[in-house]
Each structure stands twice: as C-alpha cells, then as structure tokens.
Amino acid sequence: MRFLTFLFLSIATSFVCQSQNSEHYRLVFWNVENLFDIWDDSTSLDDDFTPRGQYHWTSARYGEKQKHLAQAIISLGVGKDNKLQPPLIVGLAEVENDKVLRDLCQGTALRRFGYKFIHFDSPDRRGIDNALLYDKERFTPCLTQNICVSDSTKGFFTRDILLVEGVTDKGDTLIILVNHLPSKRNSGNAVHRIEIAQKLRNTLDTLAAMHPTAAIVTMGDFNASPNEPEIKSNLLQDSDCCFVNLMAHKGSKGSYKYKGNWEFLDQIIVSRNLLTPNSRCPLALQSDSGQVFDSDFLLADDNTYLGKKVKRTFLGPRYIGGYSDHLPVYVDLIRKGPEKE
Numbered sequence: 001m002r003f004l005t006f007l008f009l010s011i012a013t014s015f016v017c018q019s020q021n022s023e024h025y026r027l028v029f030w031n032v033e034n035l036f037d038i039w040d041d042s043t044s045l046d047d048d049f050t051p052r053g054q055y056h057w058t059s060a061r062y063g064e065k066q067k068h069l070a071q072a073i074i075s076l077g078v079g080k081d082n083k084l085q086p087p088l089i090v091g092l093a094e095v096e097n098d099k100v101l102r103d104l105c106q107g108t109a110l111r112r113f114g115y116k117f118i119h120f121d122s123p124d125r126r127g128i129d130n131a132l133l134y135d136k137e138r139f140t141p142c143l144t145q146n147i148c149v150s151d152s153t154k155g156f157f158t159r160d161i162l163l164v165e166g167v168t169d170k171g172d173t174l175i176i177l178v179n180h181l182p183s184k185r186n187s188g189n190a191v192h193r194i195e196i197a198q199k200l201r202n203t204l205d206t207l208a209a210m211h212p213t214a215a216i217v218t219m220g221d222f223n224a225s226p227n228e229p230e231i232k233s234n235l236l237q238d239s240d241c242c243f244v245n246l247m248a249h250k251g252s253k254g255s256y257k258y259k260g261n262w263e264f265l266d267q268i269i270v271s272r273n274l275l276t277p278n279s280r281c282p283l284a285l286q287s288d289s290g291q292v293f294d295s296d297f298l299l300a301d302d303n304t305y306l307g308k309k310v311k312r313t314f315l316g317p318r319y320i321g322g323y324s325d326h327l328p329v330y331v332d333l334i335r336k337g338p339e340k341e
Contacts, residue, residue, distance in 0.1 A: 023170055023335035024085070025138070025283070026078050028293075029219035029266060030328035031093040031180065032069055033313050034128070035100050038062050044127025046096065054317050061321075065313060066100075068323045070108035073133075076293055076328060086113045087330070088168070090133040091178035091219045093159070095119065101131055120146035122160040130162040130178040130220070139174070141166040147177075147203060149196045156192055158182050161200060165211075170335055172215065172282045175207055179220030181230070193224055197235040208242045208271060215283040215333060216271035218243070221326065225263050236269070245269045246290035246331060255292050255327045260305030266329045274333065286332040293328040 036049035038057050048054040077084040095101060101117040104110060118141060119131040134141065146160035162178040181196055182189035200218065207216055224230040226248040236245055247264040254262030268290040273279035300322065302309035311322030 023168070024078055024286070025088040025168065025174075025333040025335075026076065026330055027089045027091075027176070027217055027219070027268070027333065028073070028076055028087045028328050028330040029091040029093075029178070029221075029268060030072075031221040031266060031324060031326040032095065033324040033326065034094055035065065035069070035092075035104075036062075036096045036127075037099050037103075041096070041127055044096075045125050046127050049096075055314060055319070061319065064321060066104055066108050069104060070110045072293070072295075072298065072323055072328065074109060074113070075295060075297075076330060078332070086110075086115070086135055088135050088138055089174075089176055090115075091162075091176065092131045092133065093178070093180040093221050094128045095131045096127055096129070097121070101133075105133065118144050118162065118164055120144075120160060120162065122146065123148075123150050123152075123157040124159045125157055128159065128180075130159055130180055132162060132164050132176060132178055134164075134166075138169040139166055140169075147199070149199055151192075151195075158192065158196075161196075161203070163203070165214075168283075168335075170282075172335065173211055173213065174283070175211060175214050175216045177203070177216075177218040177220075179218060179222065181221065181223045184223055189223075190230070193222070193230040194234050197222075197230045201235050201237075204243055204271075213273070213280045213282070214271070215274055215281055216243070217331070218269045219267070219329070221266050223265055225265065226267060231267070242272050243269050244272055244275060246285075247329070250289060253292055253294070255329050256325070257302070257305075257309050260302070264329075266326055268329055268331050270331065282336055283333045284336055286334050290329050290331045293330060298323050298327060 036046055038059055040050050049057040051058050077086045101119055105115045114136055115133045116136045117133050122129045141164055143165040145163050148160050150157045159180045164176045181193045226245050247267040254264050255266040256263050273281040274285045299308040300311040310325055312320055312325035313322055
C-alpha cells in the first residue's frame with residue numbers, strides 16, 4: 001500500500017514546478033569510519049569508542065572528526081551562480097545513532113546548509129548503521145524504511161539496507177538505497193554478502209517495475225569489488241539487467257587502499273534509464289561513470305607502499321586524526337531539458 005501511495009504522489013508531483021533550465025544534483029556515498037559518540041551504549045559493542053576505551057575517544061577527538069566530515073561534505077558541493085550548492089544526498093555508513101547525525105548537521109559548518117537526516121537503528125552488534133543526509137530545500141522524502149538483511153536463526157546480525165523514496169524540488173521521483181555489506185575480515189561473511197546482494201537485487205527489480213520512470217540509485221560499501229561474485233554474479237548477474245554499476249570499468253583509482261592496492265569497495269549502481277537518452281526518466285547521468293572525491297586534504301603520503309593513501313582517523317589503535325579510511329564516491333544527475341517540438 002505504501003508503494004502505491006508513493007507512486008500516486010510521484011505521478012501527481014511530476015506535473016508541478018517544471019523548469020526550463022536543467023538542474024544539477026550531486027549524490028554522494030561515504031563510509032565515514034566509526035562515527036561514534038563518546039558514550040557507552042550497553043546494547044552494542046562500542047566500549048572501545050569511549051574516553052577510557054582502547055581508542056581513547058574523547059569529546060575533543062569526536063569534535064575534530066565531526067568538523068572534518070563537515071569540511072569534506074561541503075567541499076563536495078557544486079558551484080552554481082557563484083554560490084556553493086551542497087550535495088543533494090549524502091549516504092553514510094558506520095554511524096552510531098541519531099545523536100552523531102544531529103551533531104553533524106547542526107553542530108558543524110553544515111548547519112548553514114539546512115541538512116536533515118534519515119536513520120534507523122539496526123541489529124549490528126557494533127552498533128553502526130547506514131544513514132542519509134538530504135538537502136531539505138531540494139528533496140522531500142515520501143517513504144523511508146529499513147530492509148533487514150540479518151539472520152537471527154544463524155546468529156548473524158548486520159546493518160539494514162536504508163531505503164528512501166522521495167521527490168526533488170522539480171517533482172521528479174528519486175529512490176535511494178544505502179548499503180554496507182559485511183566485512184571481509186571474517187571469511188564466513190562471503191556467503192552473507194551473496195545472500196544480501198541477491199535480496200538487494202530482488203528489491204531493485206521490484207522498485208524498477210513499480211516506478212519505471214524513477215531514478216533509482218543504490219550506493220554503499222559492498223566490501224567486494226565490482227568483479228567479485230557478490231556483485232558481478234549475484235547483484236548484477238543478467239546481461240539484460242536494468243541496473244548499471246558505475247564503478248565496474250574504472251581504471252587504477254579506487255576508494256579504499258589495502259596493502260598498496262586501490263579497490264572500489266564503495267560503489268554507485270544506477271537504473272539504466274539514467275543512461276538511456278530516450279527514456280521517460282526526467283533525470284540523466286551527467287557522465288557515464290561514478291567519481292571518487294580525492295582532494296589532497298583527504299590523503300596522506302604512503303611511506304610503506306608509496307604514492308598516497310587515505311588519511312584515516314585511526315591506524316589500529318593509533319590516533320591519526322584524519323577523516324576516514326574510505327574516500328567518498330559520487331555521481332552527478334542533471335535534469336533533462338524540455339523536448340523540442
């Protein structure tokens with residue numbers, strides 16, 4: 001019923017606020033590396049991120065982390081009319097709760113951009129979840145829900161998929177899914193990643209069937225590269241798949257560096273109608289691939305493997321004072337101009 005209600009709303013709003021000028025929307029995903037507050041939560045394994053914990057997570061370090069995240073998100077904005085327009089959407093992974101999101105949106109330089117956030121607590125044992133920031137002036141959520149991908153019968157608990165359906169300020173339907181698949185640290189998680197990828201694919205197919213003109217974007221830290229089985233053989237296994245992985249054909253760059261090798265664990269996958277010029281979707285990709293935001297302030301010299309590496313918050317238990325162990329990835333959508341008669 002909620003899907004049908006939203007479908008009616010998206011059709012109705014598509015007739016209002018039409019513009020003769022193309023609109024630019026930047027959508028971002030970023031795994032922000034353990035955005036915890038400093039307080040112990042008795043329901044999750046967050047003891048290390050307290051002042052007396054292993055990481056000596058103090059209010060000063062927490063405040064520095066928040067300031068750094070705000071700096072990067074603002075820098076991801078798009079210049080327009082001599083003004084900085086912030087990203088429309090910022091999907092986040094590894095956030096603890098509403099408090100850290102409220103502090104980010106209201107207690108940093110992000111406050112002047114008026115971001116709001118969407119977040120659900122998930123059963124992940126560490127207490128980290130997915131979340132979404134959005135520019136409230138240009139995007140209105142109509143449906144938000146968490147899709148559980150844990151399996152209590154096997155004692156497996158992980159982050160829920162976050163689903164957000166809404167409309168832009170021009171009345172165009174935009175659907176976002178934020179993901180964070182289980183880590184590679186436990187070899188047994190491979191089967192769970194495959195199962196989650198299959199469930200995500202089923203969800204995407206359902207959304208595409210119900211909203212054929214909508215722009216559908218799934219983003220996240222998949223903890224697998226585009227050519228690994230979780231993605232290539234399970235999430236996007238069909239040659240006639242209605243979705244395209246924008247990171248599948250990238251070169252040597254990546255969003256995450258492990259033992260000297262850059263990887264695309266962070267990916268953006270979009271509905272194919274965004275790449276089809278004659279589709280009925282009013283939005284289109286500005287380019288045919290996703291991008292990595294690798295500004296100098298997010299990087300540090302890699303003295304072990306040479307070149308650059310991500311300037312992270314921690315290296316093991318040692319405080320580095322950086323931003324995250326992942327780089328943000330993003331995609332730009334533009335609104336198609338009016339058809340010529």
